[in-house]
Amino acid sequence: MARAALMDFDEALERFEPVIGLEVHVELNTRTKMFSSAPNPANDEFHGAEPNTLVAPVDMGLPGSLPAVNATAVRYSISLGLALGCGIAPSSRFARKNYFYPDLGKNYQISQYDEPIAFEGSVEVELENGRTFEVAIERAHMEEDAGKLTHVGSTGRIHGAEYSLVDYNRAGVPLVEIVTKPIVGAGADAPALARAYVATIRDIVLSLGISEARMERGNLRCDANVSLRPKGQEKFGTRTETKNVNSMRSVERAVRYEIQRQAAILADGGTITQETRHWHEDTGTTSPGRPKSDADDYRYFPEPDLLPVEPDPAVIEELRAALPEPPAARRRRLKAEWGFTDLEFQDVANGGLLNEVAATVDAGASPAAARKWWTGELTRIANAQGADPAGLAEPAHVAELAALVDEGILTDRLARQVLEGVVAGEGSPREIVDARGLAVVSDDGALISAIDEALAAQPDVLAKIRDGKVQAAGAVIGAVMKAMQGKADAARVRELVLERAAADS
Amino acid sequence: MSDLIRLNAADLAAKLASGEVSSVEATKAHLDRIAAVDGAVHAFLHVNAEALETAADVDRRRAAGEELGPLAGVPIAVKDVLVTKGMPSTSGSRILEGWIPPYDATPVRKVREAGMVPLGKTNMDEFAMGSSTEHSAYGPTHNPWDLDRIPGGSGGGSAAAVAAFEAPLALGSDTGGSIRQPAHVTGTVGTKPTYGGVSRYGSIALASSLDQVGPVSRTVLDAALLHDVIAGHDPHDQTSIPDAWPSMADAVRRADVSGLRIGVVKELDSDGFQAGVRQRFHESLELLAANGAEIVEVSAPNFEYAIAAYYLILPAEASSNLAKFDSVRFGLRVVPEGGGTVEEVMAATREAGFGPEVKRRIILGTYALSAGYYDAYYGSAQKVRTLVQQDFDAAFAQVDVLATPTAPTTAFKLGEKLDDPLSMYLNDVATIPANLAGVPGISVPTGLAPEDGLPVGIQFLAPAREDARLYNVGGALEAILVDRWGGPLLSQAPDLSTHELMATEEGVV
Numbered sequence A: 001m002a003r004a005a006l007m008d009f010d011e012a013l014e015r016f017e018p019v020i021g022l023e024v025h026v027e028l029n030t031r032t033k034m035f036s037s038a039p040n041p042a043n044d045e046f047h048g049a050e051p052n053t054l055v056a057p058v059d060m061g062l063p064g065s066l067p068a069v070n071a072t073a074v075r076y077s078i079s080l081g082l083a084l085g086c087g088i089a090p091s092s093r094f095a096r097k098n099y100f101y102p103d104l105g106k107n108y109q110i111s112q113y114d115e116p117i118a119f120e121g122s123v124e125v126e127l128e129n130g131r132t133f134e135v136a137i138e139r140a141h142m143e144e145d146a147g148k149l150t151h152v153g154s155t156g157r158i159h160g161a162e163y164s165l166v167d168y169n170r171a172g173v174p175l176v177e178i179v180t181k182p183i184v185g186a187g188a189d190a191p192a193l194a195r196a197y198v199a200t201i202r203d204i205v206l207s208l209g210i211s212e213a214r215m216e217r218g219n220l221r222c223d224a225n226v227s228l229r230p231k232g233q234e235k236f237g238t239r240t241e242t243k244n245v246n247s248m249r250s251v252e253r254a255v256r257y258e259i260q261r262q263a264a265i266l267a268d269g270g271t272i273t274q275e276t277r278h279w280h281e282d283t284g285t286t287s288p289g290r291p292k293s294d295a296d297d298y299r300y301f302p303e304p305d306l307l308p309v310e311p312d313p314a315v316i317e318e319l320r321a322a323l324p325e326p327p328a329a330r331r332r333r334l335k336a337e338w339g340f341t342d343l344e345f346q347d348v349a350n351g352g353l354l355n356e357v358a359a360t361v362d363a364g365a366s367p368a369a370a371r372k373w374w375t376g377e378l379t380r381i382a383n384a385q386g387a388d389p390a391g392l393a394e395p396a397h398v399a400e401l402a403a404l405v406d407e408g409i410l411t412d413r414l415a416r417q418v419l420e421g422v423v424a425g426e427g428s429p430r431e432i433v434d435a436r437g438l439a440v441v442s443d444d445g446a447l448i449s450a451i452d453e454a455l456a457a458q459p460d461v462l463a464k465i466r467d468g469k470v471q472a473a474g475a476v477i478g479a480v481m482k483a484m485q486g487k488a489d490a491a492r493v494r495e496l497v498l499e500r501a502a503a504d505s
Numbered sequence B: 001m002s003d004l005i006r007l008n009a010a011d012l013a014a015k016l017a018s019g020e021v022s023s024v025e026a027t028k029a030h031l032d033r034i035a036a037v038d039g040a041v042h043a044f045l046h047v048n049a050e051a052l053e054t055a056a057d058v059d060r061r062r063a064a065g066e067e068l069g070p071l072a073g074v075p076i077a078v079k080d081v082l083v084t085k086g087m088p089s090t091s092g093s094r095i096l097e098g099w100i101p102p103y104d105a106t107p108v109r110k111v112r113e114a115g116m117v118p119l120g121k122t123n124m125d126e127f128a129m130g131s132s133t134e135h136s137a138y139g140p141t142h143n144p145w146d147l148d149r150i151p152g153g154s155g156g157g158s159a160a161a162v163a164a165f166e167a168p169l170a171l172g173s174d175t176g177g178s179i180r181q182p183a184h185v186t187g188t189v190g191t192k193p194t195y196g197g198v199s200r201y202g203s204i205a206l207a208s209s210l211d212q213v214g215p216v217s218r219t220v221l222d223a224a225l226l227h228d229v230i231a232g233h234d235p236h237d238q239t240s241i242p243d244a245w246p247s248m249a250d251a252v253r254r255a256d257v258s259g260l261r262i263g264v265v266k267e268l269d270s271d272g273f274q275a276g277v278r279q280r281f282h283e284s285l286e287l288l289a290a291n292g293a294e295i296v297e298v299s300a301p302n303f304e305y306a307i308a309a310y311y312l313i314l315p316a317e318a319s320s321n322l323a324k325f326d327s328v329r330f331g332l333r334v335v336p337e338g339g340g341t342v343e344e345v346m347a348a349t350r351e352a353g354f355g356p357e358v359k360r361r362i363i364l365g366t367y368a369l370s371a372g373y374y375d376a377y378y379g380s381a382q383k384v385r386t387l388v389q390q391d392f393d394a395a396f397a398q399v400d401v402l403a404t405p406t407a408p409t410t411a412f413k414l415g416e417k418l419d420d421p422l423s424m425y426l427n428d429v430a431t432i433p434a435n436l437a438g439v440p441g442i443s444v445p446t447g448l449a450p451e452d453g454l455p456v457g458i459q460f461l462a463p464a465r466e467d468a469r470l471y472n473v474g475g476a477l478e479a480i481l482v483d484r485w486g487g488p489l490l491s492q493a494p495d496l497s498t499h500e501l502m503a504t505e506e507g508v509v
Helices: A009-013 A071-083 A186-206 A248-267 A313-321 A325-339 A342-350 A355-360 A367-385 A393-406 A412-423 A429-436 A444-457 A462-464 A469-484 A490-504 B009-018 B023-041 B050-064 B106-113 B156-164 B179-184 B218-230 B250-254 B277-291 B303-322 B340-351 B358-366 B375-398 B421-428 B434-437 B466-483 B497-505
Strands: A016-025 A094-098 A107-114 A118-126 A131-144 A147-150 A164-169 A174-180 A219-229 A241-247 A276-282 A285-291 B042-045 B077-080 B117-122 B171-172 B190-191 B213-217 B261-265 B294-298 B401-405 B441-448 B455-461
Touching: A009 A016, A009 A186, A009 A219, A009 A248, A016 A186, A016 A248, A016 B179, A071 A118, A071 A131, A071 A186, A071 A313, A094 B171, A094 B303, A118 A186, A118 A325, A131 B250, A186 A248, A186 A325, A186 B171, A186 B179, A186 B358, A219 A248, A241 A248, A241 A285, A248 A276, A248 A285, A248 B106, A285 A313, A313 B156, A325 A367, A342 A355, A342 A367, A355 A367, A355 A393, A367 A393, A367 A412, A393 A429, A412 A429, A429 B009, A444 A490, A462 A469, A462 A490, A462 B106, B009 B023, B009 B218, B023 B042, B023 B050, B023 B077, B023 B117, B023 B156, B042 B156, B042 B190, B050 B117, B077 B106, B106 B117, B106 B171, B106 B218, B106 B261, B117 B303, B156 B171, B156 B179, B156 B213, B171 B218, B171 B277, B179 B190, B179 B455, B190 B218, B190 B466, B213 B218, B218 B250, B218 B441, B250 B466, B261 B277, B261 B375, B277 B294, B277 B401, B277 B441, B277 B455, B277 B466, B294 B375, B303 B358, B303 B421, B358 B375, B375 B401, B375 B434, B401 B466, B455 B466
Parallel strands: A241 A276, B077 B117, B077 B171, B261 B294, B261 B401
Antiparallel strands: A016 A174, A016 A219, A094 A107, A107 A131, A118 A131, A131 A174, A147 A164, A219 A241, A276 A285, B042 B117, B171 B213, B190 B213, B190 B441, B401 B455, B441 B455
């Protein structure tokens, strides 16, 4: 495929104003599916099941089967709607979206169409550079996920595949689709805003506990709509919709790429085709999918198998009262509580480590220690592994590690070794200290005999120290640390050497 | 012919309870009858090979002193629209040939739990689209009163099985009259319960907002007993009503029409109905009046638009409900020569697997839901539906029940209307309004039309959730008529034993 011409990003922003719109699909982590009693693979407990083992008749579209709405999914959707500042519809309705596709057991998707459960909200989004935006939410509606197709053959796509395999485990997983209103005015920050918005949605659903929110598993998926208009023009340009962008970083890259690609076409006098586009993680580019037009006819009509969803107002108020703090407010509060500088705090927040640091502090660590371990050693290990630092260790373990250092049981150096064990899944820091025998030797007797041995080997050292050349102690300390296999507190060894020199004089 | 097959379900149940007859004997008698006459009637698509085993199990439980339901041990036929675990369920369509469902429809599960014995699956118009059972992919069912005539539809198989004494009871489904119109043309009883009264779970959907499963029988009490077994809330069907239901059987036993206000819908008492049908209708009203009922004329001005609205709503919902038949997960798969894309396989399967009436309605429905036409067709039809509901509300403000002839004519000849869909659709003019409004209806035999000697029924309609009123008035009328006739209407039906002989000579087992 020919690589599209791209305009330099800064130049594109000088000539055009980007307008973006984001659709985020959140897979809810209820125990059962949206419309059946089959276990939900978007719940951690059932993730990774064998294909077609998490299915009920309705997920397969078996004749005679009927959907039944999952009350927990409705409650989660209401909570999410409230957290997005939306109104909750006293009565909302499911509709059928009809189209033939083999991953869809019934050949229609049950989705909310003209009557969504939540509408008209807004979310405060903070960028990495500290700038904040109010993103207006158009609606949040409930629907079901489709199954998963694996195309076997050279292309990896349905066209040209030799055959395709269908896994209906994902069919019927509860989804909430959150749709923003067109976002204007972000300018050059549009790509970063798209990323920060998705991160904010992730923070919200995690704090509500309604989704595992793991983008690499597809628990959170983003479709990014991008259009450009010449500066000063009122009317929006033609948009493209880049589908299934599945990491924060890719969201930012995809928006940036589309701005550059569209700018090049428009500057050249061309027109943008309204279409869905695929995002390619490897090349960082998008390519055309099927053309999208108003001619797409899903023949929506109200789902006759289901009653309207009419939540009890008292339940809505209960859920509202139980809402967690909004992410932006929480960040302001935590920053103040922890006493971090702007840079320190951004280091934590931009690393996606806010929850980890907070949990580590809750588990007893000092904010400084929690920050140090997460943004330092754990981030280093994560980068080396190409993993997300947030998943590497339990916050309770990190807090325990910090306590062991505070108690003098571990030196920083030993603590790093213990942390490697924690990341490797060897157990809690205390268990690893015991198993590996890594604790600092705090028995002065053992240290003193090691010091005596070292002094005997280097008889001139004591004299040098007594002559005021205290730095000469370094050679003895090094020898002792080596003899103790690093399991000694170097500061204590130094103290003991100096004491010894003083006593013998 | 064994006398056991002539027994009503209630009488058979009494003999089973007293130990005079075993369920194995009763089941065997019906299986023998099916073997003897079904070659001519063709009410069954599948006979349950495990029926005798199920019957023996009920007998064992009874012998062990287990508490059993009132219909335990009674055989029953099941319309093929209902899925049955381990038994084929085709809904009369080629596209489901050979499919064995992994689960039971809720009404089937309830019937099994009540200790009843499923005899097999009955014939029907493909996906319940039709009024004659001629649209079955497996050949038509014949009316036991005259084998050259239709048994009604779509549930012609269930009605014919009961009328031909192949089963004392059957389950049916009614989307626009598929239980009541077959009852009318076969001299049997059939009830369409209040929408939501019986679970639709496992009933292969035609039009989800109209479909309702109900009983088919030879007496009003039998229908009521079966109604009591299958009714009730089902968490698998969110449109099923959560409230508890009164006993329909009690309503029949206490039947009394004195002071009952019966409304005659003037728009459905017209020249459009066959003379003998109207004659028997008015005779019945007079008998009810003589027994203390008050007959009142009421108007339902929007009923005349009901068929038009119905033939938009039904195809629209059906076009979506039938989309699942695509060869990917179950049923027929037709691969075009030389292979094909998934779309081509889906298209070839649907082309080969669906009959012409099904295709006609899928195309109609797809069109009615299309962007730009939705408001004009589906939207308008829903407004008419509201108006029909308002007509019912206004009528039921004046009367307790409504009465109409069940269908315009007696059974017509096989093939007579097959090429004239509109005339076929008009068969349901009196039954469709109840489905649009969700109200219950029953058809009860009123005698034979003098001009052709074929059975005629009367339909009673009641407000939603007032199904018991139907059993009260239906039971009262039946008692009066059976008294006048000196026995059940079906005792006047031709003896199929000639076919029994023929069948035996042909070696049918």
